[in-house]
Amino acid sequence: MVRYTLIDHTADMxxxxxxxxxxxxxxxxxxxxxxxxxxxxxxGTDEETEIRVSGIDDEDRLYSFLAEMLFIEDCDxxxxxxxxxxxxxxxxxxxxRGETLDRSRHRxxxxxxxxxxxxxxxxxxxxxxxxxxxx
Numbered sequence: 144m145v146r147y148t149l150i151d152h153t154a155d156m157x158x159x160x161x162x163x164x165x166x167x168x169x170x171x172x173x174x175x176x177x178x179x180x181x182x183x184x185x186x187g188t189d190e191e192t193e194i195r196v197s198g199i200d201d202e203d204r205l206y207s208f209l210a211e212m213l214f215i216e217d218c219d220x221x222x223x224x225x226x227x228x229x230x231x232x233x234x235x236x237x238x239x240r241g242e243t244l245d246r247s248r249h250r251x252x253x254x255x256x257x258x259x260x261x262x263x264x265x266x267x268x269x270x271x272x273x274x275x276x277x278x
Contacts, residue, residue, distance in 0.1 A: 147175040156255070156276040157262070165265070168272045169205060169235060170226030173212045176258075176276060177241070180216065182250040183224045188240040190221060197233045201265040205272055208235045209258040220244045253278055 150157040156179055160171035177183060196211050198204035208228075215221050223241035230236075257277040264273040 146171040147178075150273070155259070156253075156278050157273065158276070159271055159273045161269075161271050163270070165201070165267055165270045165272070166228040166230060168270050169208055170228040170237070172205065172209060172272050172274055173226050173228075173237070173239070174224065176209055176212055176255060177216065177222055177224060179253055179276065179278075180255055181222050181244065181252060183222070185249050186222050186224045187242040188225055190242050191238060191240050192219075192221065192223070194235075194237045194239060196235050198235070199233070201267070202260065202263050204230075204233070204235050205263065205265060205274065206258055206260055208237070209274065212239075213255060213258060216244075222249070 147158045147160040158175040160168045162168040162171050194211050196207040198207045220243055222244050223239040225240040227238045255276045259275045261275050
């Protein structure tokens with residue numbers, strides 16, 4: 144199954160993430176975020192973290208979730224690649240696994256600077272999510 148696809152976009156990086164559920168789409172969007180930063184094939188899963196964010200609607204929850212992932216990458220130097228996402232009311236709860244970035248061992252791809260609301264789409268019927276990362 145395809146986790147995500149890149150969509151042509153002029154300056155930034157646009158991805159559409161897929162899944163059997165919206166929760167899986169959120170996890171695959173996080174996977175896309177980290178996969179565009181580092182080649183995830185070389186990342187282990189020895190470290191685990193739990194993330195809980197909330198939002199007033201699907202778009203706000205997706206933005207908050209991905210922004211928290213970017214924060215974890217930037218501040219904790221943690222690269223995540225496995226995501227178990229669930230929704231609890233207004234909250235997005237995720238158990239994620241990965242490992243600390245080692246620039247001597249891991250292949251860096253690009254730097255994602257921010258998650259944006261611009262052109263964000265949530266499709267509960269398909270399900271899929273589309274998001275633009277500022278690179």
